[in-house]
Amino acid sequence: MKMSLETIKVGMSVGQDLYTESGQLITPNNTLVTPELLAKLKKFKISCVEMNPDGLEDQLDVNIFDIRNTPGFKSFQSESAEAKESLTSSLDKILQDDPDNIHIDMVKNLSTLLYESNKTNLNLIDMVYSMHEYSDTIYTHSVNVGMIASHLGHWLNLPDDDIKLLVTCGLFHDIGKLLIPKEILDKPGKLTPEEYKIMQSHTTKGFELLNQFDDIDYRVKKVALLHHERCDGTGYPMHFGSNELDKYSKIIAIADAYEAMTSERSYREPICPFTVVNYFEKEGLHKFETKYVLKFINKILNSYLHTKVLLSNGKEATVIMINRNIKSRPLVKIDDGEFLDLAVTPEISIVKMIS
Ligand SMILES: [Fe+2]
Known part of the structure; x- marks a missing residue:
């Protein structure tokens, strides 16, 4: 054709x-x-x-401006001051809900994004608001991914400009999901192969949506397209390998996977961070940029030192020391005073964080 x-x-x-x-x-x-x-x-x-x-052309037939014709979006455009307030208060809610995990730079960056009034930012604010209206899950996930990515950027000693860009990349990486039908997006059960294909198209749709705006940073657009790619070529939609992926896409891929697993979903409880680290240790080292994922694992786990956990044997314990070789299985101290090295007791694992 x-x-x-x-x-x-x-x-x-x-x-x-x-x-x-x-x-x-x-x-x-x-x-x-x-x-x-x-x-x-x-x-x-x-x-x-x-x-x-x-x-993929059959998946791209949604008018990318559909979202701009929704009543919520139109009212936002006519009442932008009110909408900004609503967005700010929902950000406040996130801050209140999870004060320990807030990165101050993230908040600063969001505030800048919200209140600087050049044309690009207005377009971006429009899209953040659309996201908020369309799905709270996508919105919260995107804000969290921006925060996690900015942490990882700091840990990797990236320059400030890169960290700011990562926050924006996190906020907009899943913007294409606004163009996925709600019945697929919110389906509680397993997606059919056809539905999964449509869901995957949020990457190309996100790129196309952002690409309508010449003044949005091209790296943000690329992250929307490439955040489900994996370094071993097993991702989608382009099946790129490590050499074809930039650092922003690689960092957002890690933050996205970690946030998706550790957040509560309608169909499951949040997965314990130690279980997620176990996944990163077993499979993630090939799928994600190894040096980024190792830094991420180390820093995340260090933040759980001295926290209380529930073990699979029903006992409560405190994390005492991260095991250098099997990071997902630390040394813990059980409440009765006994020490337990989870690296040599594979039958017991951490199932939940308590504090
Ligand atoms: Fe995504």
């Missing part, structure tokens, strides 16, 4: 070998369309391309 350049979307598949006028190969048949390829086609003034019919 021949398509004009304007209608070709990220995630589609090119259906021909494409050459420049002088006969130089631009891209071979069956290449997935990336933002970079779109830019290249534009540069070489390619106006029309034969595309494969089996790309």
Whole structure:
């Protein structure tokens, strides 16, 4: 099917070998369309391309401006002062609910984002508000991912500008979910393969949505597209490997996975951080950037030193020392005074954090 350049979307598949006028190969048949390829086609003034019919295009037929036509969004635009207040108070609620985990830079960055009145920020505020209206779960998750990512940025000694950018990347990484039907988004049971495919398209849809605005940082757009990619190539939608992913996408991927697992969902209790660390230790070292994930595990676990936990044998204990080799199985002190090294007692594990 021949398509004009304007209608070709990220995630589609090119259906021909494409050459420049002088006969130089631009891209071979069956290449997935990336933002970079779109830019290249534009540069070489390619106006029309034969595309494969089996790309992601059928998932991209939602009008990205649908959200802007919702009553909530319209009322927000006409009453922006009130909307800002509502957004601020919901941020306050998050601060009150979880005061120990608040990163002050995150709050500062959000405040800057909310109150600086240039055009980009207004667009971004519109989208944060839409997120808040459409789904509290997505909104809270996104704010948390921004916070976790900014922590990780600090731990990796990234410059301040990178940390600020990570907060914005966290806030908008899942923006494409606003374009996923509610019945799929909030489905309590397992998604069908077809529904899962639609859910996965929040990455390409998010990119397309943000890409409508020339003045939004391109790295934020890329994170929306690439935050479900994995370093071993097992992610989606582009199946990129480590070399093709930037640090922002890699950091948000870790923060996103950690937040998703440790938060409560309608269909399950929050997963204990030690269980999540166990997952990162077992599978995460290949899937995520190893040096980032190791730093993340170390810092997260150190923050749980001296906290109370519930063990699978029903006893309560305090975390005393993180085991260097099996970080998810620390030395604990049971309330009756006995020490227990979980690294050598595989039959007992931490099931819940108590304080
Ligand atoms: Fe996502």
